[in-house]
Amino acid sequence: MTSVVRDQLRTILRRVRGIAFDMDGVLYRGERPLPAAAALLAELAERGIGFVMVTNNATKTPEEYAAKLSRMGMTVPPERIVTSAIATRDWMRQRYRPGTTVYVLGMTALERAVYDGGYFVRAERDAQVVVNGADFALTYEKLKIATLAIRAGADWIATNADRTFPSEEGLIPGSGAIVAALQAATDRSPIVIGKPEPAMVLRAADILGIAPHELLMVGDRLDTDILAGRRAGAATALVLTGVSSLTEVQASAVRPDIVIDDLQVLLEAVRGEEA
Incomplete structure (x- = not known):
């Protein structure tokens, strides 16, 4: 130094x-x-x-991140870990009524953040809101469902627009890569929370x-x-x-x-x- x-x-x-x-x-x-x-x-x-x-990164819950950090010798309680999934959920609850139908294109952690507690209702083609994050199991079908909902007038919220994130192998696609695909398919842009x-x-x-x-x-x-x-x-x-x-x-x-x-x-x- x-x-x-x-x-x-x-x-x-x-x-x-x-x-x-x-x-x-x-x-x-x-x-x-x-x-x-x-x-x-x-x-x-x-x-x-x-x-x-x-x-x-919205691919894990705070508890899962705390466990991951612990395996690496770092002690961080879940309540000291703020993810874009949690921030997105909190933002949505301030703006949408209970019972709003939501389609989540993302990992289980994002689904849990949005759906747990029953405030929002899981939906696909009739969704009032589409939420996307990174998805390591992304399929054409998921992109199609999100695209159709957005084109039908659903609000679109992205946990973040990071095009890549670092891994042991190098930089790999992030949520922003999915955002780019949906932008190309819908001619829309999301509200970004992270x-x-x-x-x-x-x-x-x-x-x-x-x-x-x-x-x-x-x-x-x-x-x-x-x-x-x-x-x-x-x-x-x-x-x-x-x-x-x-x-x-x-x-x-x-x-x-x-x-x-x-x-x-x-x-x-x-x-x-x-x-």
Whole structure:
């Protein structure tokens, strides 16, 4: 860590009271934890620095994410994990009446978030609302059902518009790839709930009981994590272990407060180490 980066990080850490982490590409890639992630979370917990996970990935429930992190040596309670599926459900319940018919094009976690509790009614061709997220079992039939409902006038909500997300194999299609297919088929665009909209970052600040400007948003994507953090009024740190590169940072109008190679750099700053 250069002295410039070290000093910048120390300045940021002095003015924040909590951290929001994206997960894919920040804490892990697929099932492989990234360097220093577990050590950093343990250090933050030991020092009483609160943290929350905010992920656009709607393929798992908070409980499933908590179990995944635990397998990697990271202890995070489900109530400290905000997914775009949960954010989408909360947004919908503020705007639609009980009994509204909904078609979900996504994984089981998204279906559970929308349908559990019976507030919304499962539907297909007669759906009043279509909700989509990433779907690892995507079929033409699912795209067809969603397309017909949207063309018939259904509202369309996307948990997020991330075109890709990082895995052990590299970047793979995300929810945004499905959004692109449905846009091509319907000539419509969805309402997008997840990052870069600021709601999830603001929710993280609420969970920690701090103001947005007292939060540091750590992510690997300029167009979602960093932009959401800036829109929420949080400090932002881009880590170069996921999607966005230093070249993209230099060419982008979206600028993080700091760019770091990996979480080891942040760990050293939290510990006050010279490197």
